[in-house]
Amino acid sequence: EVQLVDSGGGLVQPGGSLRLSCAASGFTFSNYWMNWVRQAPGKGLEWVANINQDGSDKDYVDSVKGRFTISRDNAKDSLYLQMNSLRAEDTAVYYCARGRTWIDYWGQGTLVTVSS
Amino acid sequence: EIVLTQSPGTLSLSPGERATLSCRASQSVSSSYLAWYQQKPGQAPRLLIYDASSRATGIPDRFSGSGSGTDFTLTISRLEPEDFAVYYCQHFTFGGGTKVEIK
Numbered sequence: 001e002v003q004l005v006d007s008g009g010g011l012v013q014p015g016g017s018l019r020l021s022c023a024a025s026g027f028t029f030s031n032y033w034m035n036w037v038r039q040a041p042g043k044g045l046e047w048v049a050n051i052n053q054d055g056s057d058k059d060y061v062d063s064v065k066g067r068f069t070i071s072r073d074n075a076k077d078s079l080y081l082q083m084n085s086l087r088a089e090d091t092a093v094y095y096c097a098r099g100r101t102w103i104d105y106w107g108q109g110t111l112v113t114v115s116s
Numbered sequence: 117e118i119v120l121t122q123s124p125g126t127l128s129l130s131p132g133e134r135a136t137l138s139c140r141a142s143q144s145v146s147s148s149y150l151a152w153y154q155q156k157p158g159q160a161p162r163l164l165i166y167d168a169s170s171r172a173t174g175i176p177d178r179f180s181g182s183g184s185g186t187d188f189t190l191t192i193s194r195l196e197p198e199d200f201a202v203y204y205c206q207h208f209t210f211g212g213g214t215k216v217e218i219k
Contacts, residue, residue, distance in 0.1 A: 037210075044202075045153075045161065045210040061209075062117075095160055102151035102206065104172065106160035 002026040002105045004096045009110030016086050016114070022079040022096030022107055030054075030074040033100035036081045038092035039109075046092075049081065050100065063089075086114045118142050120211035122204070128219040135192040137214045139205035144185045151206045152181055152190045154199075155213075161204065165190060192216075 008020040036048040049060045049070040069082040091114045096107035119142040147168035153161040163172040165181035178193040205211040
């Protein structure tokens with residue numbers, strides 16, 4: 001059974017940093033593009049970043065470029081999102097998600113709250 | 117960047133009725149890269165349709181997708197109680213969503 005388990009969320013002050021993790025199981029992780037997608041409270045879905053199978057190709061939504069870094073460790077079947085210089089508008093549930101042109105599996109989400 | 121605009125924002129219908137949801141792209145997109153998702157409160161989204169018209173595994177045949185170029189449609193032929201939710205289209209980025217609510 002495919003599983004994606006998100007973790008690492010929490011309360012952080014503006015300007016702070018946080019690292020999200022996603023543990024994958026039930027499939028060959030190194031064969032798939034992976035994404036981070038977020039959803040602010042009461043709002044719609046926003047794609048944040050993606051990464052190809054070997055980590056050599058990454059892309060980001062403009063609003064996080066230069067602040068967030070997506071990475072993966074295929075030996076550990078894990079996906080990461082390093083978030084620096086956090087802003088109030090980054091407050092959201094962050095989902096780890098599998099796929100490139102469509103997303104067929106999602107994590108349960110981890111809540112990031114940026115507030116003083 | 118291609119922008120996806122979904123309409124209407126809210127659709128008020130009764131169980132058994134037909135729902136037609138629209139997704140319009142700011143420029144032509146490949147049908148292979150258009151997907152639809154359903155999301156219920158407190159849950160992660162669920163893939164319904166990929167490649168504009170292919171149903172994902174386990175999705176009932178009352179859900180269908182169509183369209184090409186800049187105009188795409190998700191149709192729910194007869195609404196079941198469990199279909200009342202928010203629906204999103206995606207071409208890498210997501211549309212703003214359509215909420216299907218009980219009338």
